[in-house]
Amino acid sequence: MNKGRVFLVGAGPGDPKLISVRGMEAIQRADVIVYDRLANPRLLKHRRPEAELIFVGKLPDKHILKQEEISQLLLDLALQGKVVTRLKGGDPSVFGRVGEEAELLAEHGVTFDIIPGITSSIAVPAYAGIPVTHRDFTSSVAIVTGHEYPNKTYSSLNWDHLAKAIGTMVFLMGVANLEQICRELIRCGKPADMPVALVRWGTWADQATITGTLGDIVEKVRAADFKSPAVIIVGEVVKLREKLAWVEKKPLFGRRIMVTRARSQASELVDLIDDLGGEPVEFPVIRMQPPTKPEVVAALDAALARLPEFDWVILTSVNGVEYFFRSLRERGIDIRKLGGARIVAVGPKTAEALAERGIIADVIPAKFQGEGILEALEAELRAGQKALLPTADLARDYLPKRLGELGLSVTEVDIYENVLSVDDGDELLQLLTTQSIHIITFTSSSTVTNLFEALRQLGVEDPLSLLQGVEIACIGPKTAETAAKAGLPITYMAEEATVASLVHSMIQGGGMHHEFSNRT
Numbered sequence: 001m002n003k004g005r006v007f008l009v010g011a012g013p014g015d016p017k018l019i020s021v022r023g024m025e026a027i028q029r030a031d032v033i034v035y036d037r038l039a040n041p042r043l044l045k046h047r048r049p050e051a052e053l054i055f056v057g058k059l060p061d062k063h064i065l066k067q068e069e070i071s072q073l074l075l076d077l078a079l080q081g082k083v084v085t086r087l088k089g090g091d092p093s094v095f096g097r098v099g100e101e102a103e104l105l106a107e108h109g110v111t112f113d114i115i116p117g118i119t120s121s122i123a124v125p126a127y128a129g130i131p132v133t134h135r136d137f138t139s140s141v142a143i144v145t146g147h148e149y150p151n152k153t154y155s156s157l158n159w160d161h162l163a164k165a166i167g168t169m170v171f172l173m174g175v176a177n178l179e180q181i182c183r184e185l186i187r188c189g190k191p192a193d194m195p196v197a198l199v200r201w202g203t204w205a206d207q208a209t210i211t212g213t214l215g216d217i218v219e220k221v222r223a224a225d226f227k228s229p230a231v232i233i234v235g236e237v238v239k240l241r242e243k244l245a246w247v248e249k250k251p252l253f254g255r256r257i258m259v260t261r262a263r264s265q266a267s268e269l270v271d272l273i274d275d276l277g278g279e280p281v282e283f284p285v286i287r288m289q290p291p292t293k294p295e296v297v298a299a300l301d302a303a304l305a306r307l308p309e310f311d312w313v314i315l316t317s318v319n320g321v322e323y324f325f326r327s328l329r330e331r332g333i334d335i336r337k338l339g340g341a342r343i344v345a346v347g348p349k350t351a352e353a354l355a356e357r358g359i360i361a362d363v364i365p366a367k368f369q370g371e372g373i374l375e376a377l378e379a380e381l382r383a384g385q386k387a388l389l390p391t392a393d394l395a396r397d398y399l400p401k402r403l404g405e406l407g408l409s410v411t412e413v414d415i416y417e418n419v420l421s422v423d424d425g426d427e428l429l430q431l432l433t434t435q436s437i438h439i440i441t442f443t444s445s446s447t448v449t450n451l452f453e454a455l456r457q458l459g460v461e462d463p464l465s466l467l468q469g470v471e472i473a474c475i476g477p478k479t480a481e482t483a484a485k486a487g488l489p490i491t492y493m494a495e496e497a498t499v500a501s502l503v504h505s506m507i508q509g510g511g512m513h514h515e516f517s518n519r520t
């Protein structure tokens, strides 16, 4: 029996969180994902690693595949027994040609689901502070194509009825025909001072809005060189924007911010950026893994085998905690073997990670650097005591040195290693070359060096020139030093070495604000 089936899915208007739960499930289940330009590529990260991706356009000037070819492709893939997810911007039924795709599937007896999405025609105005209906202004709304079927004459739309009967009109695909739209509406009796708004790349970091009237919007749009994709809203509701504009008020509005830290560590930063109205884009340049070098593994084996001997176990990061327990588990070592040791966490996050595993740290130094640890411990450190320091391969050497000077016997083991990671290179290069990334965040020196290395591996000869004009945010002086050495000017610097402080610096910093990005 052929198990091929097709999910015809609305991806929502752009903001990747505006997809339905069912839509997300369809992405997670797919063998093949067929997607186009208005579906946010970030959604694709939820696919199965082995899922195939097929991009089918459409840029305004070039359709990579014709509609009939796309429909045929979906059919062919399904007939091969694949689970196919067709991801479309907005809602698939609203000028999304889902009907044509579903018809062909139905004719061939292929099972399909239509999973609605949040349409840009309603969501994009809402993100610009324009509810498409309002009891005081209108009781009807029409969603109209601004780009008629090429073989129909433009006037096949009944402008007269539209202008008389409908309160709010939302035009999709209409930027190129804005002049005709305004002219027709005025000709059919709409007043020239009727408010109009255009919202471009709504719900994305590039969201930009321009307002005017039927009489003057064409000139304004021309002057601002305002391009598609945009929705055009005509109606009294546009006035509400003055009061209701909300997205623009968020402190990181309009900023697409790249997160370079390892995916396993990135969520706090990503969530904060998102919550403050920025668009986080994750391109981790680091991945953590258990040590692989034989000598490092051997040293770790040996140290963990004599775990009960240690007086102190000092954990210096959340990752350190995670990999420490992982190494115990992998070796079948019971945590009760730690019973005799006093356990130190360098900061509250590390302490929390320990607490999650049932261990309440004995000491949590107030300062995050090595110096802070020593102040907190000094009174209790004795010569001859044994300390275990499970760290990373790139950890700083201040702490073990100082402990050694105090007469302790220090065993340092690499508990994990950082390796370069290069994911979604094409998307990264595309965003960087179009200057669509506004800020890059660096949360450690290795994020800086790895980004340069990753770009080189992607074929960029001069990474520095590709990063020109991008603002740089660093979590601390060490990281900033590495960035500066690499030739990057530092725009923002966290006061404290925390993610919250890093984000705060971007809000306070007042770097240059990008009105329009070069995205097309």
Ligand code: SAH
Residues within 6 Å of the ligand: 013, 014, 038, 088, 089, 090, 091, 092, 093, 094, 095, 096, 118, 119, 120, 121, 124, 171, 172, 173, 174, 199, 200, 201, 202, 203, 204, 228, 229, 230, 231, 232
């Ligand atoms: N099915 C889609 C519409 C497809 S037609 C939906 O329901 O949203 C493509 C048009 O949608 C574009 O020309 C533009 O007018 C509009 N559009 C889609 N996403 C948009 C966005 N994020 N911002 C502004 N306009 C958008």
